[in-house]
Structure formats: C-alpha cells, structure tokens
Amino acid sequence: MCHVLVVDEASFSIRKAVVHYYETKEPFYLPGDLTEGEEVFLATKEGIFAFAEALFTEYTTRPEDPFWRIESDGSEASYVCLDLISVDLRHPLLGRPLEQLGMPSGSIDGKTRMKLLESWQFGYFEADVQTLDQAKQRRTERFNERNHLEPVARQCAFCNEARQSLLEWHVTPDGYQTVCPTCHRWLHQQMHQAVDTAAATEEHD
Ligand SMILES: [Zn+2]
Ligand SMILES: [Zn+2]
Incomplete structure (x- = not known):
C-alpha cells in the first residue's frame, strides 16, 4: 500500500523535521495509522518533498518531538513511526x-x-555520474543543494535566467551559488570531466 500523508505546517515543522531526521537517520512519529512496510509520501498542501516507510503504528500520547509547534493535549491517538528514505525540498515535479x-x-x-x-525517482536520476564514488558524492551534494534553506538569489550566477521557480542552489567548496538547471548540469559535467582528466593524467605519470 502507498499513502500520501499531508501534514499541517502550522502544527508541525515538517520540512525542518525531515531534513533533521534524514541527517540523523532517526525514525520519527506523525499522527496516522499505517501498517508496517507501507510506503509514505510526505506532503504539505504545497506539495510532496519526502518518501518514507512506515515502521509501525502505536496508540499512545503524542511522542516527544521538538518540531511540534503546538502543545500536546495529553490525549491518546494513533502515531505512525516513519523511516525516511529520501528527502527533496525542491523536487521539480512535485513541488x-x-x-x-x-x-x-x-x-x-x-x-x-x-x-x-x-516522478519522484526521476528527480534523482543522474546521467552524468560514471562511478559509484561519484554517485555517492553527488547524492550528498544533491541533498545539501536541495535542502539548503536560504532564499535563492535574483538570477543565475552564470546566465540571465531570473525565473525564481527554476533557480536552485549549487554547492561549491566556497559555499552556495544560485544557478539555473541548465548551468547547474553543465557545472557538474565540468566537475566530472576535471576529475576524469586528473585521474587519466595520474595513470600516465
Ligand atoms: Zn544559468
Ligand atoms: Zn550543484
């Protein structure tokens, strides 16, 4: 079974919570009654941004969680314990x-x-990576880029693209740059070519 779980951000800071729990790899609880192994897309009214798996459901008072924005009334209800699989606050298709x-x-x-x-997985599809190490590195970069919370700049750092809904973050050793998807793709291709050239040069030494 698959479920779309919509969370009210006035009650629970779900976007901050998913970034935090993805990084710490801790499961967390949301109100809900789902069976073990059920797939869960987490959403607000504004769209879907995380994919998780239900571990179990418990009938209990509200579990402690710093991301609640309202007081618990102490009553018992069903809470589902979730394990995050992927998080993408800027998913192109689902945002x-x-x-x-x-x-x-x-x-x-x-x-x-x-x-x-x-649609969810397509947002993660990377045609430019060639090795497992590149894929791993790219996954970390991607996570950081997608979930960097600052507002993007007015336009792409490399071209004149200024449509805010298109712009995204690119992480460099010196910090974050605002880029459009086209320049972003190009930047990552250049990065991998640079790495490949360096590797090839070493082999010939
Ligand atoms: Zn650009
Ligand atoms: Zn990037």
Missing part, C-alpha cells in the same frame, strides 16, 4: 500543490503510486 497534481491525500491506487514513484 506543486496537491490539487494541481490532481492528487488525493490518504491511500492511493496502484496506478497513481507508479506515477508518483517514477
């Missing part, structure tokens, strides 16, 4: 309101699940 995607919340059918999973 849109659920109504716009024609997406219901709650349980979704198999066809919708496939569509969502493909």
